[in-house]
Amino acid sequence: MIPVAVFAFRRPDVLARTLEALRGERIPLLIAFSDGPRHAADEPGVRAVREVLHAVDWCPVEIVERDANLGLGRSVRAGAGHVLGRHESAIFLEEDIVCNPGTYAYLSAALRHYAADERVFSVTGWTHPMITPATTRPYFDGKGECWAWGTWRRAWLGADRPAEDVMRDCAARGIDVERYGSDMPKMAAEAASRNLWAVGWWYHHMLSGGLCLRPPRSLCEHVGWDDRATTATPDGLRWRNPPLEPSPPVPMEWPEPIEHPDCPNLWRAAIGDPPRIPHTISPISGASQW
Template structure:
């Protein structure tokens, strides 16, 4: 199956250029881009340059959706993913400040194909971090009960229900006896702020938890955030501690994929990383 890569872009052409170069080097066969509209006149030059870059892609078929207004990242992702997954069984999603290691597309599409009909698996990702990666993987991927928002892929079947507000999904988890702080005490606060702050990822986390779904992670990260700066102003406060060490080559596609079961160290590692600082 052809799995499109969906790019969400706003006003940073310098970062988008790096993202597109990495996708080109990885041989991505189909690109769908959502270009968010400017919030004010100050955003117009950046948005204009971003759209020019997207329209100039010639190394694969490209479909560019230029939003007439600014939705913000959360609404843009949920709307864009829903629209793409209405047309395709599966897709991979990348924001404009993420760069993938060569081989990541092949790795993720192989995982999407292998687990396509397994309801226990709800997503795959190219990202992990030493703070939350279990020991002793020996180059094998692993399953986490917490989903990911940095270079991730999913299927139409797993995305259904993502139109609910995050706080509602969290409350459904609590009603079923699911520990809503399983992956960190910050999760309920983030769910409460998801609407006002236009966040989407916490709803994706709770969507997995509500269904007991799993996210497949690689043994080491296959992507990195390019929006860091010395003050960390392009990311949330304290996020620089999530910068990865230099990326290593992509591991080979496994001959035998793991049986879907969450690694027992995942939740404790997340709580230590989030609550331990």
């Protein structure tokens, strides 16, 4: 049983696209978290979202309707803890992530394959030409992902700590907190005030030497770039993927968990940072040390 969890707020039209893309994926269980309104103006959208969720009849559904508004960061942290408290692994989507056919099969196969490999902390269906190495195979990245991602209970333990605390622990262990970009410490400093969760997840990977499996091309796209969206990516439009190609088949052989050496500098180049040159390779995690 690998459920899919969806986080929704007030955009029924976008959510309907995301759910329709999941309809034919043979999902064993959909767990939906419907955030409460921030103010009266949100109430019609929240009600409409719940109508969309209650109309799902193509798989078993559990719906958690919140009276108060948690915001995305608190909603994801609480929801992931709730799901992984009952299931060993799960796949997580925000309401505006539309997946290609075959994405669930691909990610659930990856979750099963690496379930006992503690070097792997997460899997994702999202990548982008700016941060994807020259490869035609799945690859490992030392930076986690927050769009169309999956993980295990074992990897989530401790992931809900404040981002600044995890970043400080990284620094205390000699881990370069700007390894994947100078934007990360800035985001960690703002995580509490802006209700961000992803940067803490990224540093959680780095602190533990955990890796994220990415596909060689994106299996999904973020479709929520509009004035109703609340996003931590102010230049989000530049992160749109080119038109998606069909999802690749589930690999017959999965790669060994070793970070692709190009990943850190691809992330840095994507935000305009200069490259950093690795000088050793860790025999334990396979990650380059900086």
